Amino acid sequence: MIAENIASLRQEIRETALRCGRDPDGILLVAVSKTFGAGEIAESLQAGVFDFGENYVQEFQQKRAAFGDPRLRWHFIGHLQTNKVRVLVGSVHLIHSLDSLRLAEEIHKRAGAAGVSTVDVLVEVHTTDEATKYGVPPEATVALVREAARFERVRICGLMTMGPFSDDPEDSRPSFRLVRELREAIAAEGIPGVSMEHLSMGMTHDYGVAIEEGATILRIGTAIFGRRRKREP
Numbered sequence: 018m019i020a021e022n023i024a025s026l027r028q029e030i031r032e033t034a035l036r037c038g039r040d041p042d043g044i045l046l047v048a049v050s051k052t053f054g055a056g057e058i059a060e061s062l063q064a065g066v067f068d069f070g071e072n073y074v075q076e077f078q079q080k081r082a083a084f085g086d087p088r089l090r091w092h093f094i095g096h097l098q099t100n101k102v103r104v105l106v107g108s109v110h111l112i113h114s115l116d117s118l119r120l121a122e123e124i125h126k127r128a129g130a131a132g133v134s135t136v137d138v139l140v141e142v143h144t145t146d147e148a149t150k151y152g153v154p155p156e157a158t159v160a161l162v163r164e165a166a167r168f169e170r171v172r173i174c175g176l177m178t179m180g181p182f183s184d185d186p187e188d189s190r191p192s193f194r195l196v197r198e199l200r201e202a203i204a205a206e207g208i209p210g211v212s213m214e215h216l217s218m219g220m221t222h223d224y225g226v227a228i229e230e231g232a233t234i235l236r237i238g239t240a241i242f243g244r245r246r247k248r249e250p
């Protein structure tokens with residue numbers, strides 16, 4: 018089932034990309050495996066998916082320990098507290114949720130202590146008016162990127178956002194567009210050590226709109242693994 022889901026998702030991503038004149042190979046699919054276990058991850062690996070997204074540090078730690086496949090890349094996509102940074106440094110491929118200078122400083126320090134030269138991060142932008150979501154406000158994003166860039170072990174590779182809770186994917190378009198424009202503005206500044214290579218946006222219900230608005234990383238759970246049965250911690 019998972020293999021079929023991945024195949025049809027890839028097909029859909031490909032068609033959407035081509036329809037809006039984009040190269041499908043420039044779009045990375047991250048399988049959001051939170052609440053799912055070893056069996057589902059193994060099936061995805063067989064289908065050729067090596068990028069997995071996790072929201073919770075403890076759950077990430079357990080799964081990472083269970084899989085030794087060196088092709089596997091873990092993405093941390095949940096809210097990150099400074100006291101959990103140590104676990105991620107050196108073991109995660111990309112942190113999607115940098116949202117404060119304090120967190121950047123902690124990543125820099127922990128990387129230094131662990132002998133890790135750089136940690137790749139995306140700055141999470143809070144683009145809706147929902148109080149429940151994390152991220153830096155759009156108007157504070159450029160300043161955070163500038164300041165966080167001074168920590169040389171923190172390598173900023175782009176921006177991440179989530180659309181509003183809604184069934185209508187069009188409701189996500191203003192969020193995605195805003196982040197795309199921020200990315201262009203930051204790229205134009207040419208801040209040393211900062212790349213704006215990635216835009217991480219688009220989930221199961223709104224990835225089509227995200228592709229249209231320039232996403233380079235899609236974070237998709239439900240369309241691959243089905244509905245999450247377990248309650249999220």
Ligand SMILES: *Cc1c(COP(=O)(O)O)cnc(C)c1O
Pocket residue numbers: 049051072094095179220221222236237238239240
């Ligand atoms: C759970 C989650 C996703 C995946 O959501 P689906 O709707 O299941 O595709 C993507 N991004 C973040 C930050 C998430 O927490």
